Amino acid sequence: MDQAGQAQSITAERPxxxxxxxxxxxxxKKGVYNLVFDIRTPAFTDQITIEKVGVFPDEKMARLATxxxxxxxSSDITWLKEQAWKVEFANAPAQIMPFSEVVKTSGQxxxxxGDEAVLTAQINGxxxxxxxxxxxxxxxxxxxxLFTIKGTDVALSGLEEDVRRAENELATAQKQxxxxxxxxxxxxxxxxxxxxxxxxxxxxxxxxxxxxxxxAFNKKQANVRVPVSGYLxxxxxxxxxxxxxxxxxxxxxxxxxxxxRADLSQKYFSRIQSxxxxxxxxxxxxxxxxxxxxxxxxxxxxxxxxxxxxxxPVYFEIDRTAGLIPGSSVEVFLLSNPKPSLVIxxxxxxxxxxxxxxxxxxxxxxxxxxxxxxGASDGMHVQVLSGIMEGERIVTRGAYQIKLSxxxxxxxxxxxxx
Numbered sequence: 001m002d003q004a005g006q007a008q009s010i011t012a013e014r015p016x017x018x019x020x021x022x023x024x025x026x027x028x029k030k031g032v033y034n035l036v037f038d039i040r041t042p043a044f045t046d047q048i049t050i051e052k053v054g055v056f057p058d059e060k061m062a063r064l065a066t067x068x069x070x071x072x073x074s075s076d077i078t079w080l081k082e083q084a085w086k087v088e089f090a091n092a093p094a095q096i097m098p099f100s101e102v103v104k105t106s107g108q109x110x111x112x113x114g115d116e117a118v119l120t121a122q123i124n125g126x127x128x129x130x131x132x133x134x135x136x137x138x139x140x141x142x143x144x145x146l147f148t149i150k151g152t153d154v155a156l157s158g159l160e161e162d163v164r165r166a167e168n169e170l171a172t173a174q175k176q177x178x179x180x181x182x183x184x185x186x187x188x189x190x191x192x193x194x195x196x197x198x199x200x201x202x203x204x205x206x207x208x209x210x211x212x213x214x215x216a217f218n219k220k221q222a223n224v225r226v227p228v229s230g231y232l233x234x235x236x237x238x239x240x241x242x243x244x245x246x247x248x249x250x251x252x253x254x255x256x257x258x259x260x261r262a263d264l265s266q267k268y269f270s271r272i273q274s275x276x277x278x279x280x281x282x283x284x285x286x287x288x289x290x291x292x293x294x295x296x297x298x299x300x301x302x303x304x305x306x307x308x309x310x311x312x313p314v315y316f317e318i319d320r321t322a323g324l325i326p327g328s329s330v331e332v333f334l335l336s337n338p339k340p341s342l343v344i345x346x347x348x349x350x351x352x353x354x355x356x357x358x359x360x361x362x363x364x365x366x367x368x369x370x371x372x373x374x375g376a377s378d379g380m381h382v383q384v385l386s387g388i389m390e391g392e393r394i395v396t397r398g399a400y401q402i403k404l405s406x407x408x409x410x411x412x413x414x415x416x417x418x
Contacts (some may be wrong), residue, residue: 089398
């Protein structure tokens with residue numbers, strides 16, 4: 001609408017692409033206008049007005065009239081909303097927050113003590129798998145039969161001979177006792193001699209009972225069942241091997257808790273008691289876990305090195321969650337002594353030949369590349385010593401796409417069409 005109240009309008013009923021309305025208008029005559037965007041949806045209405053927009057008869061007159069008026073910073077980069085919507089894009093303000101002193105080191109995820117059950121053989125014999133597919137990682141329910149053990153013919157043959165010998169010795173001792181019982185009545189033997197013969201009878205009977213029990217025990221089939229719900233962590237025996245009573249056969253993990261071991265260099269020994277939490281990530285992943293988010297707690301710290309190792313262990317117990325695999329190696333960020341610091345997410349940081357930088361959003365579609373002096377990183381955030389100020393919005397996802405666009409020269413020179 002111009003100052004005389006004359007208006008020209010155009011309407012877009014639906015987006016040209018999801019989220020994008022394109023309004024193409026050619027003004028009918030020159031003048032000074034107010035540009036009004038009228039937004040109406042079933043959920044809300046809004047109106048945006050841009051006042052005193054000059055309209056010129058041709059491009060030459062427009063360039064002459066606006067010469068010297070461009071105040072854009074030449075270092076700014078244009079990145080349109082359409083481009084941002086096509087990639088994973090996000091930004092966040094640089095902020096001052098408690099940031100811990102960090103020691104970066106390596107470590108490993110281990111099974112937590114008490115989180116495993118060990119299955120053992122109850123008898124001597126040949127072990128066979130109860131299931132065709134017995135592999136590590138299989139979920140196991142309580143009472144599931146995992147192995148079957150049967151006594152061998154060799155063992156049973158030896159037990160038969162032991163039983164016969166014990167029964168013969170018992171029969172002999174019984175006859176001696178019966179004869180002595182008659183003799184002691186007539187006082188032909190002393191009470192002491194009779195008690196000794198009775199003791200030998202009881203001993204023979206006990207030995208017979210013992211080998212008979214062993215024979216019966218080894219004759220039967222023993223099924224080895226899972227005592228707790230969990231998953232099969234490790235199989236310690238092969239199918240078809242001979243096992244002995246008490247021999248470990250497999251381990252079942254409940255899968256609820258893990259231990260994070262951090263290997264701390266000896267030069268930090270004086271600070272070992274100050275580490276109360278840690279962040280960590282697997283070598284292959286960019287996702288960072290925090291012990292504080294996993295009900296973590298410090299359970300012990302090493303007091304001396306062992307086996308010639310130059311490291312002192314620091315142990316945290318944590319909840320197990322998806323993506324955490326016992327036995328895997330991890331990068332660990334030990335945390336201590338938090339103090340206020342200006343930080344940005346690690347995902348915002350880019351690097352070129354040892355120089356670190358990030359993209360700062362200066363307006364809706366304009367960005368600046370800022371060189372940064374950085375401090376420590378805890379795996380999630382990085383400390384910024386200079387280059388940005390608190391509250392400035394930093395591109396946290398999508399920065400690499402902005403970098404690629406500037407490198408290939410595909411950045412558009414103007415904003416949206418209206």
